[in-house]
Amino acid sequence: AQSVTQPDIHITVSEGASLELRCNYSYGATPYLFWYVQSPGQGLQLLLKYFSGDTLVQGIKGFEAEFKRSQSSFNLRKPSVHWSDAAEYFCAVARGTYKYIFGTGTRLKVLA
Amino acid sequence: DVKVTQSSRYLVKRTGEKVFLECVQDMDHENMFWYRQDPGLGLRLIYFSYDVKMKEKGDIPEGYSVSREKKERFSLILESASTNQTSMYLCASSPADRDNQPQHFGDGTRLSIL
Numbered sequence: 001a002q003s004v005t006q007p008d009i010h011i012t013v014s015e016g017a018s019l020e021l022r023c024n025y026s027y028g029a030t031p032y033l034f035w036y037v038q039s040p041g042q043g044l045q046l047l048l049k050y051f052s053g054d055t056l057v058q059g060i061k062g063f064e065a066e067f068k069r070s071q072s073s074f075n076l077r078k079p080s081v082h083w084s085d086a087a088e089y090f091c092a093v094a095r096g097t098y099k100y101i102f103g104t105g106t107r108l109k110v111l112a
Numbered sequence: 113d114v115k116v117t118q119s120s121r122y123l124v125k126r127t128g129e130k131v132f133l134e135c136v137q138d139m140d141h142e143n144m145f146w147y148r149q150d151p152g153l154g155l156r157l158i159y160f161s162y163d164v165k166m167k168e169k170g171d172i173p174e175g176y177s178v179s180r181e182k183k184e185r186f187s188l189i190l191e192s193a194s195t196n197q198t199s200m201y202l203c204a205s206s207p208a209d210r211d212n213q214p215q216h217f218g219d220g221t222r223l224s225i226l
Contacts, residue, residue: 009152034214043116043202043217044155090154098143098162098206099170100215104154 002027002095006103013081014111021076021106023091032094033074035065038105039087047089050074061085086110115139116218118203124224131190133221135203142208144186145215146170146178149200161186162208193225 005024013019025031032051036044048059055067065076074091091103119134137144143162147155147170157170159178167178175197179187186205190197200222204215 036217041121041219043219044204045217046214049214098145098160098168099157100155102155104152 002093002101004091004093004101004103006089006091006106008106009104010107010109012109012111015083016080019076019078019081019085019108021089021091021108023074023076023103024072025074025091025093025101026072027093027095031074033065033067034092034094034100035059035063035074035076036090036092037061037087038090044090047076081108081110083110083112116203116205116216118201118218118221120221121219122222122224124226125190125193126226127194129190129193131193131223131225133188133190133201133203133223135186135188135218136184137186137203137205137216138184139205139207139216140183141205141216142183143206143215144180145204145206146176146186146188147202147204148172149202149220155202158188195225197223198225199223 003026034049035047038044047063048057050057050067088105088107090105092100115138117136125131145160146158161167161180177189202220203218206213206215
């Protein structure tokens with residue numbers, strides 16, 4: 001069955017430290033992959049997407065993600081975290097034309 | 113920028129009431145979606161619509177219905193609200209496109225059923 005796994009429910013990092021959020025997917029065909037961020041009380045904002053081509057994808061707010069087919073992973077990274085990055089992050093895979101499968105989210109806490 | 117507007121940020125209703133959640137998008141998108149978001153469960157699709165008057169069930173449609181009379185508006189209806197429908201509800205839209213264009217989300221409606 002198709003699924004998306006975000007193994008880390010919570011992650012805490014210090015401001016200025018690097019960040020990697022993990023995402024593993026299970027999907028038979030070539031996946032369309034997304035990372036979204038949700039700030040408290042807000043909806044989801046698209047950070048980046050992968051459809052095909054270069055496996056390293058650049059997004060907004062200094063985020064990037066790397067698609068690794070052999071590991072079925074699409075991990076999100078940022079070299080230096082800012083306090084404003086504290087939020088919940090969701091990985092998603094598109095199944096078919098309309099439907100997404102979302103992971104359960106990783107909540108990021110940033111220490112000053 | 114795409115704007116998806118949900119009519120209420122917070123809503124409190126009573127068990128058994130009929131509840132309407134409204135969503136409007138301003139980018140002429142064909143596809144619209146309703147999700148519910150619960151801690152530890154991520155987002156789960158309730159219903160989606162790919163055209164006016166067209167709808168399809170998502171993963172958890174029980175207890176819900178939808179209406180799409182105009183392209184820009186997609187309503188979620190709780191026919192008889194129950195306490196287990198207390199949740200955050202998110203509306204999204206996307207253009208009709210073979211390349212799986214990203215969904216754009218509203219800010220959500222936090223619904224409490226007492």
